Amino acid sequence: MRYLINIFIFLVFSQLLFAQKYKQIDVSQRKFYYEYTFYEEHGNPNSVKSHQMVLEVGSQCSKFYSTSAMYADSLFMLYANEPSDVAFSKLLPQVSGSPVPAYCNYYVYKNYPEKGTTLFTGTDMSIEGNFLVNEKIKFNWEIDDNSDTIISGLSCIKAKTQFAGRNYIAWFTLAIPINDGPYKFYGLPGLIVFLHDSKKEHVFKLVSMKNVKKPIYFVDKDFITTDAKGFVKALEASKAELIRMLDNVTFSDDAMKYKAVMRVQRRNNFIELY
Amino acid sequence: MDWWAETEKPGAFPMSRNKFNITMKIVKPLLLITLLSLGLSSSSPAVEQEVACVKYSIQCDAGSFNGTICGRTTTEIVGKVLAIADIVCQ
Numbered sequence: 001m002r003y004l005i006n007i008f009i010f011l012v013f014s015q016l017l018f019a020q021k022y023k024q025i026d027v028s029q030r031k032f033y034y035e036y037t038f039y040e041e042h043g044n045p046n047s048v049k050s051h052q053m054v055l056e057v058g059s060q061c062s063k064f065y066s067t068s069a070m071y072a073d074s075l076f077m078l079y080a081n082e083p084s085d086v087a088f089s090k091l092l093p094q095v096s097g098s099p100v101p102a103y104c105n106y107y108v109y110k111n112y113p114e115k116g117t118t119l120f121t122g123t124d125m126s127i128e129g130n131f132l133v134n135e136k137i138k139f140n141w142e143i144d145d146n147s148d149t150i151i152s153g154l155s156c157i158k159a160k161t162q163f164a165g166r167n168y169i170a171w172f173t174l175a176i177p178i179n180d181g182p183y184k185f186y187g188l189p190g191l192i193v194f195l196h197d198s199k200k201e202h203v204f205k206l207v208s209m210k211n212v213k214k215p216i217y218f219v220d221k222d223f224i225t226t227d228a229k230g231f232v233k234a235l236e237a238s239k240a241e242l243i244r245m246l247d248n249v250t251f252s253d254d255a256m257k258y259k260a261v262m263r264v265q266r267r268n269n270f271i272e273l274y
Numbered sequence: 275m276d277w278w279a280e281t282e283k284p285g286a287f288p289m290s291r292n293k294f295n296i297t298m299k300i301v302k303p304l305l306l307i308t309l310l311s312l313g314l315s316s317s318s319p320a321v322e323q324e325v326a327c328v329k330y331s332i333q334c335d336a337g338s339f340n341g342t343i344c345g346r347t348t349t350e351i352v353g354k355v356l357a358i359a360d361i362v363c364q
Contacts (some may be wrong), residue, residue, distance in 0.1 A: 088351075096355070096359065102357065127345075127350055188325075242357065245362075248342065249358065250341060256337045
């Protein structure tokens with residue numbers, strides 16, 4: 001759901017700092033935009049959400065993250081040197097129109113900081129913890145040369161793999177000879193155009209692309225280093241903190257709080273299962 | 275279909291500024307966030323950055339609610355406000 005807004009700040013502050021620093025790690029050659037559709041609750045089609053993600057591909061590495069985060073990061077950089085009250089009043093009206101869903105609050109860097117490494121940074125649901133996962137992921141793709149189709153005007157070939165507790169089907173195109181794809185997926189002889197798990201609870205579809213040369217930034221925060229399983233545990237644990245935050249909210253209707261708490265508790269369908 | 279050429283047209287990017295502004299116009303009535311006041315509430319000697327708390331009030335289709343959000347950074351406070359709005363207003 002998109003929403004927003006008018007914001008009025010009656011008292012302002014000058015003490016706060018921006019949490020993150022931006023370090024240029026490459027220059028993008030192309031940007032690929034994916035529509036990511038997912039169930040927040042396992043097996044519940046009524047919990048479906050969608051969000052646009054972007055894959056920035058440079059000469060050395062790539063970065064996959066939310067387009068809302070991309071937009072917010074550009075504003076954070078733009079206002080970084082402004083007084084925080086000014087920055088705050090300019091930022092919130094612009095970024096709150098399209099918040100990053102809890103399931104999309106991450107960055108995936110491939111071949112960074114070194115070739116063959118996938119660096120994942122993610123924030124938990126309560127926005128209290130920032131986590132860093134450094135992995136060397138090897139996908140065992142099974143390519144079906146006899147199965148092809150046209151997706152978004154591109155001739156695609158089917159491939160299968162398993163990852164983090166799910167079976168995936170990917171459709172890649174040799175027309176874009178880039179060994180990359182959405183989320184942590186890579187390793188096929190062409191760009192992944194369409195990817196979904198066998199239950200279609202997590203679906204990525206390429207919707208557009210741009211040739212654009214812009215810096216690719218690593219977004220640095222005060223990270224807690226963990227592994228992929230640890231991040232999923234942190235996500236699950238942060239539900240309690242998010243509910244505790246709701247305890248400090250005064251609602252016009254008690255049913256609002258009940259529904260909100262139920263929505264948090266039903267978030268049990270993270271893309272990685274452990 | 276020349277899919278490549280199509281997506282290279284200016285404005286093809288769905289999150290282009292024009293489309294974003296249009297979206298904002300459409301959804302503007304749905305929610306009103308008002309930051310009412312702010313004060314430093316506490317600080318820890320172990321943490322260099324002070325904690326600030328922001329009182330806010332939000333209205334959306336589901337109803338209205340208000341509270342106080344604390345954080346050490348602008349991005350943390352913005353993130354928390356949006357996380358609550360996202361879960362309550364969906």
